[in-house]
Amino acid sequence: MNNHLDENNVLLFLYRELPEHEQLEAQTHIATCATCLRELTLLQETLRVYQHVPQEVPHPEILSRIVTRQHKNTFFLPQVRAWLELFFMSRQKQWAIALLAGILLIAGVVYVSNLRSPLESLEAGAELEWKSNVSDSLETLSQRILLLQKRSAALPGITATEPYISMETIDTEVSALRNRITNFSTSLSINTF
């Protein structure tokens, strides 16, 4: 190589950015050319001084804080964001979802208010049965009294409308009726307490 290396090539040589064969050629030339060697040395020395200056150190927390925040954004928030997207849908969809939610809420409240515990259900069944027994017993009782009235022609002041019934028969009927009333009263006291 007859000509000197231009300053750009000296720089590229210094940083090893020339193509391989040109790097070798430049090296050979510099070894024998005082001018180019001086130029190279001048650049090298200045850069060496610059490299001697310590690097600046940032506060380590800055990086940690930002990376932690990014991790949350990347691996946690997207799932939350998917839910939050509900709030960013069209107004019609928002209304539809709100209406549906309202209906479900009301239905839920009604259902829960009608819900009975097993004990409550048992008590409700027993009460119904008890009322039915009372009703039956009262009806039977009134029918029997009516029948007795009709059959007691032999008694003074009562007009007989039915065939005559002997007193023994009436006593038997009354006795049976008394037994039923007693039984009913017993069941009544059980249900009450």
Added chain:
Amino acid sequence: MESTPQASPPSDADLLQAYRNGDARAFERLLRRYERPLFTFIVRMVADRDEAEDVYQDTLSRVVEKIQSYDERGKFGSWLFGIAHHLCVDRSRRKARWKFIHSDEATGEEFCVDEELKDPTPLPDTLVEQKELNEMITEALQHLSSQQREVFLLRQHSDLSFREIAGMLNRPLNTVLGQMHGAVISIRALLREKMK
């Protein structure tokens, strides 16, 4: 005796892949690699440590914001320094505009001296020398044109080649090399003057 082969450290691409697979520490490890050169680059670009911390934070925030869309065909370092460079230039422009608007209030101070230098505690000679050198370099960098400064700092602190820097700055390679050469000569001249 058989020697255990030393495992080579994972590449930037390996760490990025690990991060994408859910390893947050891999991303932090990747950024830690560039922490010092990146911060040094920013400090020397903006010539103010407090401001540099702001730009550094902005750079990292921008990186984490865009990391999902980062194209892995390029070098991570180029991308990272590209973002930092863009933010430094943007801030310098805004600062220049602000200075122009408030020129009456300008104090004439171009940059702040590192706060640590104001510490009256005596330092060992070597550290003092380093501090002095740091001051001189900082001053020398401020005497460069902004184009020279950005080329010089990018080449010194990032692992970008001159061609890559030319591509990033959208300048011809020879222009970039000329600016680098001019920067080195200016720094040398100023250092020689100061050391007399």
